[in-house]
Amino acid sequence: MESPPKAVAEMTAPARELARRLSLGDSIAIVVGVMIGGGIFLVPNLVARALPSVPLILGVWVLAGAISLIGALACAELGAAFPSTGGLYVFLREAYGPLAAFLCGWSSFTVTRGAQSAWSAVVFSMYASYLVPMGPLASKLLSLTVLAIFTWVNYRGAKLGAIIMNSFTLAKVVGALVIIVAALALGGHTGQPAAPAASRASLSSFGVALIACLLAYDGWVQLSFVAGEIRDPQRNVVRALTIGTLGVTARALTIGTLGVTAIYLLANIAYLHVLTVAEIAASDHVGATVVSVIILLSILGTLNGCCLTIPRVYFAQAADGLFFRRFADVHPRYGTPAFAIVAQSVWAAVLLVTGSYEALIDYALFGIWVFYALMVAGVMVLRRRRADLPRPYRMWGYPVTPLVFLAITLWFLGNMLVTRPGPALAGLGLILTGIPAYLIWKRCAHPQSAGVWK
Secondary structure, eight states: OOOOOHHHHHSSOOOOOOOOOBOHHHHHHHHHHHHSSTHHHHHHHHHHHHOOSHHHHHHHHHHHHHHHHHHHHHHHHHHHHOOOTTTHHHHHHHHHOHHHHHHHHHHIIIIIHHHHHHHHHHHHHHHHHHHSOOOHHHHHHHHHHHHHHHHHHHHTOHHHHHHHHHHHHHHHHHHHHHHHHHHHHSOOOSOOOOOTTOSSOOHHHHHHHHHHHHHHHTTGGGGGGGGGGBSOTTSSTTSGGGSSHHHHHHHHHHHHHHHHHHHHHHHHHHHHHHSOHHHHHHOSSTTHHHHHHHHHHHHHHHHHHHHHHTHHHHHHHHHTTSSOGGGGOOOTTTOSOHHHHHHHHHHHHHHHHHSOHHHHHHHHHHHHHHHHHHHHHHHHHHHHHTTTSOOSOOOTTTTHHHHHHHHHHHHHHHHHHHHSHHHHHHHHHHHHTHHHHHHHHHHHOSTTTGGGGO
16 A cells, blocks of 8 residues: 655645634534435435335435444544544545545545535525426526535635534524424324335345435535634543544534434434325425425535535645645635635536536445545554554444445445446546546646646
């Protein structure tokens, strides 16, 4: 395995640090706010089409929540050891060297995270059209507008973005609880006809449902992207879960992920209380006609979280000399990676205009989970290679929990290759395009030629 050479740190002048402005409350709001988006209203339809019974539907949501929690705990251990802006990129750099880290940043920019932002904007317009009918052009213009608004908000400061995130998170959690209570208060449906799309469950159909649920849970890793901006990194030194920047984040990740799991499970129980599996399978937007405003607020919170957190990956990558130097610039007034924020949103806009959101979901999901698997495996790699590394937080259940995570992840990635080979192979191919790009950057990123990459 390739170790990160010292030369990487010497390729460019040290980048300015981002100020620590985010509190523990902001951190929890980011976890919950990014995770709870449009998925809770779109995914039940996909799950009901794949699985024929209530126990299987609830079971797959619980399993996806457990997998996400294990991933969050692995992220917390790595973040406590490496409390730096960039999160996942930094973890892979430390575990495997600059190539793996570069591929993570490259694929994040070209497809996975750019697609996530574009998909959130597209889904927002889709739900808005239930309230105000609009054509394809108007829908795309609305998506581009909301993307531009949150780019501007986060350009002007991480704390401003966090304040808006806190507001949206509170609104979406309250709204979700109102939906759950209202649905459970209504009389239940009579009878339980089988879903027409899935008369029998199979391992493959369960895998399809699991992929959909993991998509709904995705976002727990994004708090690590802004680790370098969380306040009081050395607070509560005695308590393991609150030592270091990501020690605080460990608590936020645990609270946030468990909270989201509980909300998702309760929401599905509520749906199944008032609708049959067949009715859910036939509806493309569960609850949209009644609670479209709440759904729109939920999606906007996720989009804001994307604009707040994702550009920090490219900031860290550029600081290593492995991306355009402008991405490491810090705005002199607002203290944000302003260029990285704008560039991310411009690319997301390109993906939005040129592709369908279904394709973007598939491309993004496969690539994201390839790197999640590498991240969790990185916990085991670093435990062996750097046993003396200070670890203020150690993930629960090691080594069983990371092995379980890896086994399930490899299974559903393989299942995705079988059931959706086109998007999966396209996502993998886009990751691999980073190899020649890395070789070019590695060759050119030195003081004499750094100006080429401005």
